[in-house]
Amino acid sequence: MATDYYGILGVGRDADDAEIKRAYRKLARELHPDVNPDDETQARFHDVKNAYEVLTDPQKRRIVDLGGDPLETARSGAGGGGGFSAAGFGGLGDIMDAFFGASGGGGRGPRSRVQPGEDALIRIDLTLEECATGVARELTVDTAVLCEKCTGRGAEPGTQTMTCDTCDGRGEIQNVQRSFIGQVVTARPCPVCRGVGEVIPHPCAQCGGDGRVRSRRTVTVQVPAGVGDGMRIRMAGQGEVGPGGGPAGDLYVEVSEERHEYFRRDGVNLECDLVLPMTAVALGTTISQRTLDGEEELHVEPGTQHGHTYTLRGKGMPRLRSTGRTDGRGDLLVNLDVRVPDRLDSRQTELLRELAELRGEERPDLHSQRNGGLFGRRRSGGRGR
Ligand SMILES: [Zn+2]
Ligand SMILES: [Zn+2]
Numbered sequence: 001m002a003t004d005y006y007g008i009l010g011v012g013r014d015a016d017d018a019e020i021k022r023a024y025r026k027l028a029r030e031l032h033p034d035v036n037p038d039d040e041t042q043a044r045f046h047d048v049k050n051a052y053e054v055l056t057d058p059q060k061r062r063i064v065d066l067g068g069d070p071l072e073t074a075r076s077g078a079g080g081g082g083g084f085s086a087a088g089f090g091g092l093g094d095i096m097d098a099f100f101g102a103s104g105g106g107g108r109g110p111r112s113r114v115q116p117g118e119d120a121l122i123r124i125d126l127t128l129e130e131c132a133t134g135v136a137r138e139l140t141v142d143t144a145v146l147c148e149k150c151t152g153r154g155a156e157p158g159t160q161t162m163t164c165d166t167c168d169g170r171g172e173i174q175n176v177q178r179s180f181i182g183q184v185v186t187a188r189p190c191p192v193c194r195g196v197g198e199v200i201p202h203p204c205a206q207c208g209g210d211g212r213v214r215s216r217r218t219v220t221v222q223v224p225a226g227v228g229d230g231m232r233i234r235m236a237g238q239g240e241v242g243p244g245g246g247p248a249g250d251l252y253v254e255v256s257e258e259r260h261e262y263f264r265r266d267g268v269n270l271e272c273d274l275v276l277p278m279t280a281v282a283l284g285t286t287i288s289q290r291t292l293d294g295e296e297e298l299h300v301e302p303g304t305q306h307g308h309t310y311t312l313r314g315k316g317m318p319r320l321r322s323t324g325r326t327d328g329r330g331d332l333l334v335n336l337d338v339r340v341p342d343r344l345d346s347r348q349t350e351l352l353r354e355l356a357e358l359r360g361e362e363r364p365d366l367h368s369q370r371n372g373g374l375f376g377r378r379r380s381g382g383r384g385r
Contacts, residue, residue, distance in 0.1 A: 024048065121254060127257075131223075144212040154244060269330040272334055287300065
């Protein structure tokens with residue numbers, strides 16, 4: 001059974017928008033979860049919200065008036081069976097199809113001419129910076145939209161759809177055959193009305209009776225800050241309108257994040273390498289570190305080791321919550337990459353030799369054994385240097 005959206009709001013089928021809004025406001029005040037947190041009231045509040053959403057959307061309301069349930073089809077997903085009202089096409093219908101080779105077979109009545117529309121998917125390329133700040137993008141979408149001339153009915157304005165004579169409105173034709181096992185009744189969809197049970201004597205000139213036409217339009221998607229590769233933004237009702245002007249599917253915008261020349265992304269954290277010459281690291285220095293927000297001073301203490309990671313708190317990507325809001329930011333991890341000088345000239349070699357001598361490092365094998373190294377430290381159990 002289709003949900004009684006009018007009943008839920010307690011309004012008549014001819015109620016106008018203002019009336020529906022009044023009824024909704026009144027119920028919402030009574031049932032609001034902040035006032036009544038119990039489960040039953042919350043479920044009712046949810047129903048009331050749905051009913052309001054459906055009845056204030058002209059397209060969805062029309063589905064209801066046609067005996068369908070726009071949310072039912074939305075729940076069952078695009079491309080699937082689902083179907084309107086009691087005349088479902090999924091489940092048992094599919095099994096019947098297997099037996100009868102007919103869609104909606106088994107005497108389950110005509111199928112609705114009005115079908116939910118398909119979802120649509122568009123991919124957009126975003127730079128890391130755009131992912132970090134969020135961005136509004138204009139997209140050109142080419143989808144089926146409601147035919148304005150017949151408002152989805154499929155019949156030329158001023159004309160009516162008619163019950164199909166061939167199947168008497170049942171949408172299927174039964175065939176009784178006698179065979180050695182007795183009477184065999186088979187049903188197949190009516191070829192004249194294609195199972196719908198009604199025909200359009202004067203199809204709309206604009207859409208040819210389909211109730212929808214293709215149209216190119218521009219929509220603007222608001223990409224929130226913090227999105228990442230593969231994330232999808234759902235734009236409800238911006239997909240394809242279904243046959244017979246059925247409720248539109250959703251438009252999904254999938255983010256494809258471009259590789260950044262400097263930063264690597266790991267969830268909400270960013271990583272990068274800080275390449276410094278050995279001398280600078282040995283002596284200590286202050287450098288200007290690139291971040292997403294500009295330059296930041298970074299102090300390299302004398303004697304910092306290769307592979308050391310500096311954590312710049314809050315300099316990563318915004319943390320995007322499922323609500324679409326952001327909640328703080330990740331960190332920027334700067335990995336120190338110390339480069340040993342190569343291609344030394346004789347003077348530089350001389351200086352380094354002298355340094356090695358001063359530090360007692362002429363025999364590095366002895367040096368590393370004396371100072372422990374990894375194994376030595378482990379054996380002695382000490383943590384000191
Ligand atoms: Zn039309
Ligand atoms: Zn028919």
